[in-house]
Amino acid sequence: MSADGMADDLHDLVEARLRRVDQRYTPGRRAIIDLLVSVGHPVSIGDIAGRLPRLPRSSAYRHLVDLQVVGLVRRVAANDEFARFELAEDLTEHHHHLLCVDCGKVIDVTPTAAFERSVTKAVDQLAETEGFQPHSHRLDVLGLCASCR
Numbered sequence: 666m667s668a669d670g671m672a673d674d675l676h677d678l679v680e681a682r683l684r685r686v687d688q689r690y691t692p693g694r695r696a697i698i699d700l701l702v703s704v705g706h707p708v709s710i711g712d713i714a715g716r717l718p719r720l721p722r723s724s725a726y727r728h729l730v731d732l733q734v735v736g737l738v739r740r741v742a743a744n745d746e747f748a749r750f751e752l753a754e755d756l757t758e759h760h761h762h763l764l765c766v767d768c769g770k771v772i773d774v775t776p777t778a779a780f781e782r783s784v785t786k787a788v789d790q791l792a793e794t795e796g797f798q799p800h801s802h803r804l805d806v807l808g809l810c811a812s813c814r
């Protein structure tokens with residue numbers, strides 16, 4: 666499928682998900698989703714303001730919160746100062762993050778199948794002691810990036 670075709674499917678999915686909670690896929694929300702798709706990694710409010718200069722920061726933030734509430738956008742942060750936003754994993758693919766606590770840089774890392782198998786096994790063991798049934802996991806590693814070390 667072409668990249669455009671995939672984007673269309675994604676927009677249909679976003680629209681359907683919003684409609685379920687009586688929300689409309691407004692141009693502002695669409696601009697945010699388009700940006701997250703095209704950038705392909707977590708962005709800050711500042712990044713969004715830089716790329717969508719005509720969209721007020723307060724609106725951008727409100728759209729992000731609305732999209733987050735319906736599970737379309739996920740907030741990624743080493744701490745509150747460095748909040749970043751990305752498309753939810755069910756719209757993209759499973760990955761982990763390396764978060765720099767000094768400069769706020771977020772690096773997306775796609776784990777190998779072998780890594781996922783060991784993490785899943787370790788998580789299953791951990792959860793089992795609590796009688797908990799795990800469905801998925803999130804792994805954000807906090808530390809210092811190459812330029813901050």
Ligand SMILES: [Zn+2]
Binds near residue numbers: 769
């Ligand atoms: Zn850094």
Ligand SMILES: [Zn+2]
Binds near residue numbers: 776781804
């Ligand atoms: Zn994983």
